[in-house]
Each structure stands twice: as C-alpha cells, then as structure tokens.
Amino acid sequence: MQKGDGPHTRPIVRIAILGIILGVAVMILSVVIVRGFRTEIRDKVVGFNAHIQVSDLSNALGSDAHPILQNDSLLQTLSSTPGVKVVRPYLDRPAILESKDGIDGIIAKGLIPGDSTFYLAGKLVEGHIPDLPDSAAGNGLLLSKYLADRAEVALSDRVSLYFLGQGESFSTRRLEVSGIYSTDLEDFDKQYVYLDIRHLQKVMARGLEVQVLVSDTCNADKVIVEARGFGGGRKTFFWSNGMMGAGPHSVCPAALEDLSVILKDDMGTVPDTAFITFYPGKVGSCGCGGLSYDTRTSGGSYGDYISGYELTLDDFSTMPLVKEQVESEIGPFLYCSDIIERTPEIFSWLELLDVNIYIIIILMVGVAVVNMSSALIITIIERSKMIGVLKAMGADNASVRSIFMRHAARLIGVGLILGNVLGLGLAVLQMKFGIIQLQAENYYLSEVPILIHWQDILLIDLGTLSICLLAMTIPSLLITRISPVRAIRFD
Numbered sequence: 001m002q003k004g005d006g007p008h009t010r011p012i013v014r015i016a017i018l019g020i021i022l023g024v025a026v027m028i029l030s031v032v033i034v035r036g037f038r039t040e041i042r043d044k045v046v047g048f049n050a051h052i053q054v055s056d057l058s059n060a061l062g063s064d065a066h067p068i069l070q071n072d073s074l075l076q077t078l079s080s081t082p083g084v085k086v087v088r089p090y091l092d093r094p095a096i097l098e099s100k101d102g103i104d105g106i107i108a109k110g111l112i113p114g115d116s117t118f119y120l121a122g123k124l125v126e127g128h129i130p131d132l133p134d135s136a137a138g139n140g141l142l143l144s145k146y147l148a149d150r151a152e153v154a155l156s157d158r159v160s161l162y163f164l165g166q167g168e169s170f171s172t173r174r175l176e177v178s179g180i181y182s183t184d185l186e187d188f189d190k191q192y193v194y195l196d197i198r199h200l201q202k203v204m205a206r207g208l209e210v211q212v213l214v215s216d217t218c219n220a221d222k223v224i225v226e227a228r229g230f231g232g233g234r235k236t237f238f239w240s241n242g243m244m245g246a247g248p249h250s251v252c253p254a255a256l257e258d259l260s261v262i263l264k265d266d267m268g269t270v271p272d273t274a275f276i277t278f279y280p281g282k283v284g285s286c287g288c289g290g291l292s293y294d295t296r297t298s299g300g301s302y303g304d305y306i307s308g309y310e311l312t313l314d315d316f317s318t319m320p321l322v323k324e325q326v327e328s329e330i331g332p333f334l335y336c337s338d339i340i341e342r343t344p345e346i347f348s349w350l351e352l353l354d355v356n357i358y359i360i361i362i363l364m365v366g367v368a369v370v371n372m373s374s375a376l377i378i379t380i381i382e383r384s385k386m387i388g389v390l391k392a393m394g395a396d397n398a399s400v401r402s403i404f405m406r407h408a409a410r411l412i413g414v415g416l417i418l419g420n421v422l423g424l425g426l427a428v429l430q431m432k433f434g435i436i437q438l439q440a441e442n443y444y445l446s447e448v449p450i451l452i453h454w455q456d457i458l459l460i461d462l463g464t465l466s467i468c469l470l471a472m473t474i475p476s477l478l479i480t481r482i483s484p485v486r487a488i489r490f491d
Contacts, residue, residue, distance in 0.1 A: 024420060
C-alpha cells in the first residue's frame with residue numbers, strides 16, 4: 001500500500017505527518033529548554049549557598065545563628081560522606097554597604113584561602129577574585145555589577161562596609177573593589193558581597209585576642225607589663241609566673257626570660273595567648289636600663305569560629321539521601337538544611353516549569369493521535385474495496401488490520417524522524433548562537449538555555465510512537481465491520 005494514494009488520503013496524511021513533526025519538535029524544545037532553565041538557575045543558586053549547610057541549631061529555631069567551632073573531626077566526617085564532593089567552612093554576616101545614593105542592606109560572605117571551586121570565579125565581568133595573603137586579611141572586595149552600578153563604584157575604588165556589633169556599636173571595613181561579578185540572578189546579586197573571611201571572623205568577635213604591653217617606665221627597678229583582651233565574654237588573665245588579672249604588673253626581667261599570658265572567658269571561648277621575651281643578658285639585674293624585649297601574639301582565636309560548613313554534592317538528585325546521612329552523623333546540636341529549604345520560592349517556580357512540560361506533551365501527543373486517527377480512518381474507507389478482496393481471499397481481520405497498522409507506523413516514524421531533526425536542529429542553533437534573548441531581570445538568564453539529555457529525546461520518541469500506535473487500534477477496528485461482498489460491490 002503506497003503512502004498517500006487516493007484523492008482524500010493524500011492531504012490528510014500530509015497534515016497528520018506535519019502534526020507529528022511539529023508536535024515532536026515542540027515537545028523536544030520544551031524539554032531541553034525547561035531542563036536548561038532548571039539546571040542553569042539551580043546551579044546559580046547552589047553556587048551562592050551550596051547544596052547543604054551544617055550550622056548551629058539556632059538556625060532551625062529561627063533565632064540569630066551562633067557561630068560554631070571549627071572541628072577537624074566533623075570536617076573529616078562530612079568529607080567522607082558518600083555523594084559529597086567538596087566541604088568548605090563558611091561565614092556570612094549582615095552588613096550595610098554605603099553608596100552615593102544612600103545605603104543598601106547586604107550579606108557579606110567570607111572567602112576561603114585556597115578555595116579552587118569558588119563558583120563566582122567563572123562569573124566575573126571585571127577584575128579578579130580578591131587576594132587572600134597568608135600574613136593578614138586581604139583588603140579586596142568582590143561585589144556584583146548591580147551593587148557596583150548602584151553605588152557608582154569601579155575597580156580599585158574603595159567602599160565602606162558597616163557591621164552591627166554588640167549593643168549599638170558598628171565595625172567598619174574600608175575595602176578596595178578588586179572584582180565585579182554578574183550572574184543575572186538579581187535577587188542574589190543585590191545581596192551578596194565577598195571578602196576575606198578573616199575580616200568577618202574579627203567582626204563577629206566570637207574568639208578572644210590578648211595583647212601585651214611593656215611600659216617605658218619602671219616601678220622600683222621593675223618592668224611594668226599589662227595585658228589587654230578583646231572579644232568573648234567576661235575575661236580572665238592567667239600569667240605564666242602566677243600573676244592574675246590584666247595588670248599592670250611589675251616583673252623582674254632578669255628572673256624571667258619568657259613571660260606569657262593566657263586569656264579566657266566565662267563563655268568557654270577558645271583561649272588566646274600572648275608572649276614577651278626578655279633579654280636579661282643585656283639587663284643584668286631587675287633594673288630597666290638597656291631593656292630589650294620582643295612581644296608576639298597568635299592573632300587571636302577568631303579564626304576558630306565559623307557559621308558552619310557548606311557541602312557541594314556530586315549530583316543534585318542525591319541531596320535528600322545525603323542530607324539524611326549527614327543528619328545521622330552530626331548529632332543533636334547541629335542543624336542540617338538543604339538549598340530547597342533555604343530558597344523555596346525559586347524551586348517552587350522551577351516545579352511549575354515541570355508542570356508546563358507535562359501539559360505541552362499531553363497536548364502535542366493528543367494532536368498527533370487525532371491527526372493519525374483521522375488519516376487512518378480515511379485510508380480504511382478509501383481502501384475498503386481492497387479490504388473486501390483480501391477478506392474474500394481468506395485473510396482474517398487481524399492480518400488486514402496489521403497491514404494498516406504497519407502503514408500507520410511508517411507514517412508515524414517519518415513524522416518522528418523529521419520532528420527530531422527540526423527540534424534538535426533549532427535547539428543546537430540556540431545553544432551555539434544564543435539567537436533568542438531574554439530579560440535577565442525577569443527570567444534570571446540573558447538567553448534561552450538549552451540542555452540536551454538523550455534519555456529525554458528517546459523517551460519522547462518511544463512514548464509518542466507507543467501511544468499513537470496504541471491509539472490506532474481503535475480506528476483499525478473499523479476493518480472488522482467491512483463485509484467482503486459489500487466492499488467488492490462498492491464503487
């Protein structure tokens with residue numbers, strides 16, 4: 001049986017094939033575009049806050065988050081969890097960015113030295129990631145193009161960040177813009193700035209820092225030393241020679257080659273120690289004449305405290321299982337949250353996109369079924385004489401129906417092949433050249449994204465073919481009602 005024979009069959013068959021071509025192309029484009037949207041936006045959100053965060057239990061209770069103490073054992077446990085790709089400490093603090101038009105509330109997030117997986121490194125539009133020297137906190141700042149334009153600042157300009165401290169006090173950091181990024185995810189671009197994590201640890205003041213001073217004057221031929229403490233709660237000073245309190249204290253350098261002071265508080269904060277090294281050979285007795293000494297500090301225990309740990313996973317789909325495993329390992333005093341909990345509005349929107357795919361696929365398959373059913377019915381009617389002859393020669397209904405089903409399968413196959421060519425061709429053109437542009441402020445992307453998964457294409461083709469063939473069994477039942485005698489006599 002040749003395709004398209006008969007005055008009525010030919011245009012109907014062409015319309016049916018065209019319907020399948022357009023339906024398959026639309027289904028393919030819908031799936032690759034929505035998958036592209038979902039993956040691009042999801043990766044951007046995860047890039048800011050990782051898949052999973054482990055933090056203090058106060059996060060779950062809705063109160064201000066308390067910092068946690070860095071723990072090598074916990075870090076090792078998290079890193080060895082199956083499915084976890086990268087574990088990094090994180091620290092973020094609310095801050096105020098001063099601009100020429102006023103102030104903006106932002107979130108300042110710490111950069112970790114040696115972090116080679118920093119997401120925004122691939123989203124820079126100008127400059128570079130702030131330098132993080134070993135000796136002291138770097139003074140570079142990474143901010144978004146949105147905030148840079150709003151504050152009217154450019155690379156190498158200096159901006160001020162204000163952090164609310166204890167009571168009504170503010171801590172200020174004057175930093176130099178070293179990099180500007182853009183992700184088109186405006187809700188995040190307008191919030192996040194990045195700087196050396198050591199600045200935030202100092203601002204948070206959860207650790208302790210002790211400094212020692214040596215006076216230029218003497219008291220009864222003894223050197224006067226004094227300690228000063230910063231951070232933490234109510235402080236206590238312990239000197240290595242048994243003295244208590246901050247001082248001032250009088251000591252004999254000849255009797256003490258090294259003197260240290262340990263600072264502790266009533267909150268169980270990690271202690272800090274400062275040291276004085278005297279050179280008694282140059283002093284001789286307890287007198288102050290020709291006194292020589294060195295002082296040194298550890299820099300404080302601020303660096304021992306972070307907001308928590310961020311976990312980046314190998315596969316987004318494994319996040320519920322990994323989260324469950326992490327929750328069983330971290331104990332009752334830490335809180336584990338995933339990216340869907342922290343940004344539910346974005347992922348709810350992405351779920352609505354999936355609903356659109358299902359609706360489009362149902363409609364397109366329905367159109368293909370109606371078109372093919374119409375074409376098959378017309379073909380059967382026009383071929384009723386041939387059906388009568390075949391039955392008269394001994395063919396049963398099943399064998400005659402199989403002829404028309406194979407004919408329908410060939411038509412569907414042609415439509416599928418051409419639909420794949422059209423749909424994938426348009427998808428590849430968009431992927432390579434970005435022909436269709438978008439408004440980033442509305443769609444979070446500057447162009448229509450494309451992500452082709454061959455499993456999706458195969459499912460569309462097999463699903464369309466199976467449903468159409470299954471649906472063709474209904475109009476093919478018309479063959480069983482055709483009488484050989486009447487069909488042969490029918491002209």
